[in-house]
Amino acid sequence: MRHTTAVVNRIARIVYSSPACIRRHQSTLPFRKQLKDEAKLRKAQRGLINDKNPENDSGEDWELTVGLEIHAQLNSERKLFSSALTSITNELNSHTGLFDLSIPGSQPLLQKTVLLPALRAAIALNCEIQLESRFDRKHYFYHDQPAGYQITQYYAPLAKNGHVVLTQEDGIAPEDYPEVRVGIKQVQLEQDTAKTIQQPPDDVLLDFNRVGHPLIEIITLPHIHSPQTASACVRKLQDILESVNAVATGMELGGLRADANLSVQQRNTVGECSYSGVLGLGQRTEIKNLSSFKAVEDAIIAERNRQIQTLEQGGKIEGETRGWTLGSTETKKLRGKEGEVDYRYLPDPDIPPLLLSGELIEHLKHTLPALPDQQTSYLISSFDITMKDAKTLVSLDRGLRLDYLAEVFDILAKLGHDSYKLGRTASNWTLHELGGLLSTHSVPFEANPVSARALAEIISNLQNEQINGSGAKTLLSLVFAGTERNIDQLIVEHNLKSRNFEADEYRTIASQLLEQYPKMAQEIRNGKTGKLQWFVGQIMRASQGKMDAKTATDTLIELLGI
Amino acid sequence: MIARPVLSGLYASCPHGSRSKLKYPRFNRCLQTVQQCRHKSTPSKPLSANEVKDLLSTPTWSVSSLIEQQHDDTPAETITQKQLHHLLRLSALPLPETPQEEAKMIETLQSQLHFVRAVRNVNTTGIKPLYAIRDETEESMQAMRFGLKDLKEELDKEEIVGFARRIRKKSGTATAQEEETVDVLKLAPNKIGRYVVVNTKKT
Numbered sequence: 001m002r003h004t005t006a007v008v009n010r011i012a013r014i015v016y017s018s019p020a021c022i023r024r025h026q027s028t029l030p031f032r033k034q035l036k037d038e039a040k041l042r043k044a045q046r047g048l049i050n051d052k053n054p055e056n057d058s059g060e061d062w063e064l065t066v067g068l069e070i071h072a073q074l075n076s077e078r079k080l081f082s083s084a085l086t087s088i089t090n091e092l093n094s095h096t097g098l099f100d101l102s103i104p105g106s107q108p109l110l111q112k113t114v115l116l117p118a119l120r121a122a123i124a125l126n127c128e129i130q131l132e133s134r135f136d137r138k139h140y141f142y143h144d145q146p147a148g149y150q151i152t153q154y155y156a157p158l159a160k161n162g163h164v165v166l167t168q169e170d171g172i173a174p175e176d177y178p179e180v181r182v183g184i185k186q187v188q189l190e191q192d193t194a195k196t197i198q199q200p201p202d203d204v205l206l207d208f209n210r211v212g213h214p215l216i217e218i219i220t221l222p223h224i225h226s227p228q229t230a231s232a233c234v235r236k237l238q239d240i241l242e243s244v245n246a247v248a249t250g251m252e253l254g255g256l257r258a259d260a261n262l263s264v265q266q267r268n269t270v271g272e273c274s275y276s277g278v279l280g281l282g283q284r285t286e287i288k289n290l291s292s293f294k295a296v297e298d299a300i301i302a303e304r305n306r307q308i309q310t311l312e313q314g315g316k317i318e319g320e321t322r323g324w325t326l327g328s329t330e331t332k333k334l335r336g337k338e339g340e341v342d343y344r345y346l347p348d349p350d351i352p353p354l355l356l357s358g359e360l361i362e363h364l365k366h367t368l369p370a371l372p373d374q375q376t377s378y379l380i381s382s383f384d385i386t387m388k389d390a391k392t393l394v395s396l397d398r399g400l401r402l403d404y405l406a407e408v409f410d411i412l413a414k415l416g417h418d419s420y421k422l423g424r425t426a427s428n429w430t431l432h433e434l435g436g437l438l439s440t441h442s443v444p445f446e447a448n449p450v451s452a453r454a455l456a457e458i459i460s461n462l463q464n465e466q467i468n469g470s471g472a473k474t475l476l477s478l479v480f481a482g483t484e485r486n487i488d489q490l491i492v493e494h495n496l497k498s499r500n501f502e503a504d505e506y507r508t509i510a511s512q513l514l515e516q517y518p519k520m521a522q523e524i525r526n527g528k529t530g531k532l533q534w535f536v537g538q539i540m541r542a543s544q545g546k547m548d549a550k551t552a553t554d555t556l557i558e559l560l561g562i
Numbered sequence: 563m564i565a566r567p568v569l570s571g572l573y574a575s576c577p578h579g580s581r582s583k584l585k586y587p588r589f590n591r592c593l594q595t596v597q598q599c600r601h602k603s604t605p606s607k608p609l610s611a612n613e614v615k616d617l618l619s620t621p622t623w624s625v626s627s628l629i630e631q632q633h634d635d636t637p638a639e640t641i642t643q644k645q646l647h648h649l650l651r652l653s654a655l656p657l658p659e660t661p662q663e664e665a666k667m668i669e670t671l672q673s674q675l676h677f678v679r680a681v682r683n684v685n686t687t688g689i690k691p692l693y694a695i696r697d698e699t700e701e702s703m704q705a706m707r708f709g710l711k712d713l714k715e716e717l718d719k720e721e722i723v724g725f726a727r728r729i730r731k732k733s734g735t736a737t738a739q740e741e742e743t744v745d746v747l748k749l750a751p752n753k754i755g756r757y758v759v760v761n762t763k764k765t
Binding site for chain 1: 652654693696707708713716728741743744747760
């Protein structure tokens with residue numbers, strides 16, 4: 001964690017600078033103190049100590065349990081129960097159906113276009129699709145909900161009993177290595193509400209475009225035990241949903257929201273609460289409307305610390321709903337138990353059950369896009385790309401970068417190369433060399449001027465030793481800047497063709513330079529080996545960048561006698 | 563699922579399914595008749611027109627049996643003012659203005675709950691709940707089931723691209739057909755620009 005080092009340092013300073021401690025250091029540290037210090041350091045590493053009071057050592061360890069509820073806006077053309085078009089960027093209040101506004105007499109009509117993204121999401125999360133599910137009303141009054149109730153699936157959801165696996169590479173907390181399997185209780189369809197803007201003191205401004213937009217709510221089981229893992233879980237779920245085209249935008253643009261439910265329990269004790277078959281939990285509180293991955297992690301840390309502090313001081317945790325704003329240090333109470341809303345769930349009598357055929361589900365399973373994990377394993381096994389680069393490629397530019405790389409591999413194969421051997425090279429050029437140029441010149445990938453063929457030919461020439469590294473970089477810059485010529489023409493035009501120099505030629509140039517600059521040569525012999533690079537640079541200049549840097553370095557070393 | 567806190571009190575006094583506590587003998591009889599009729603798929607012989615007229619001339623049961631309160635002892639549970647106000651708040655209904663109005667509301671509510679208690683006393687073990695009255699024949703369910711052919715049109719609008727078999731909407735598929743919308747700005751009493759304005763001050 002970010003502040004771990006600071007906390008550990010602070011503890012170390014306090015622990016090792018107290019007079020008692022200094023005294024004791026002169027003899028040996030008492031075993032009891034050693035154990036306490038170790039426990040403190042362990043706690044600090046897990047961020048369990050309140051920054052303001054690092055000496056707060058109750059001697060007890062606490063276990064955190066987190067369950068998440070994620071609301072994702074489906075990538076659907078139309079709303080859930082009205083034929084109005086969904087809109088993300090359209091003019092305010094321009095797509096509102098009769099049923100969305102709850103105009104008296106309007107009736108709901110399920111739009112089948114929502115089924116594709118919803119089912120793909122549920123399948124990607126390994127759920128059992130329920131061939132029969134139903135819709136229920138969740139009643140509460142709020143200005144962003146014209147009907148006075150939200151249509152959701154409380155009693156019979158669309159899908160149940162899924163799971164998602166998070167590994168080390170997904171960014172889970174170190175204490176959860178090597179992997180965590182987070183169970184998914186259910187995935188259900190529901191409606192979204194209107195967008196509101198507060199206009200103090202009492203008014204709100206409403207845009208009803210979003211009312212009735214189809215959402216899925218993904219409810220995980222309380223299988224998460226660390227804030228970092230919770231944040232990683234939300235990120236992973238977003239990646240999976242994006243990969244199967246179930247969502248159009250992510251958390252940054254408001255397409256995904258998360259609520260966290262968490263409780264703490266003293267280690268080696270059993271709590272009285274339970275959730276969906278997970279027993280022995282403490283009383284939980286809910287944090288609503290977390291809108292970024294960082295907010296998920298920070299809010300859970302803050303709430304966990306608050307709960308531990310309350311319990312250590314002998315207080316009790318109330319089953320509350322709490323809120324979090326960016327930059328806070330503590331969650332804020334929104335609703336207590338007395339303000340708990342009675343939603344009066346009832347099956348919606350106007351909506352028939354949602355019946356699906358097994359044939360449709362099978363078809364969607366077979367045509368499901370490759371999930372992020374499948375893509376990264378394929379890249380690693382077929383092209384020897386590193387896990388870090390593979391993960392970057394999978395999520396960059398909505399998969400366009402990866403398609404580009406795949407095309408590069410295709411062309412390289414046609415040119416007779418072994419894709420596995422060139423895997424890392426090609427991915428480096430695509431991610432770092434080309435990526436570097438794109439970001440330096442602020443060009444989005446969609447406007448990339450370097451065709452896959454151009455990049456493949458550059459790499460091919462490099463591999464065939466027709467050009468050297470710096471020549472290849474020059475070629476890339478030329479193509480990036482825009483040119484009509486093809487690679488072969490450019491090589492000729494700019495005299496980039498490398499030629500194999502004889503060892504004698506290296507010695508000639510090297511000894512010439514050493515004669516020209518005897519003082520520097522002597523400094524190198526005396527130990528300033530850094531200056532060697534300058535000589536190498538001079539050799540490269542003299543040979544118009546065509547000599548091999550390593551051979552030049554070796555020759556210089558040989559001639560200098562070091 | 564109305565007023566859960568109120569009805570939980572009722573459950574304490576009238577356990578679900580216990581017919582011995584029924585105070586409505588006429589209703590009980592009617593129930594028995596209905597149950598007997600269920601087992602009879604066809605009558606032994608058709609009734610004559612006069613027999614039918616006789617059968618229908620006097621009612622065997624009246625709903626008033628369920629709201630008659632004078633025959634009962636004190637009702638199982640008195641509704642308090644607090645409970646009434648809670649229910650009114652949940653339903654976004656205005657609170658009563660005079661004590662007489664409040665007393666009338668409570669009286670009505672109690673007799674309604676009397677009725678509900680009677681309905682809840684019916685033994686429904688093993689019976690699947692009815693969610694709505696609709697055609698649940700095999701053919702009808704088959705017709706409602708979404709199959710591959712029902713989504714063909716939607717699937718045709720998509721194409722599979724690239725290395726990871728990503729799904730993308732085909733370019734050029736028209737989407738703006740048959741959208742049923744209503745101009746909310748015309749209906750809104752208060753607006754600023756294209757926003758609808760709502761005042762949230764509690765009155």
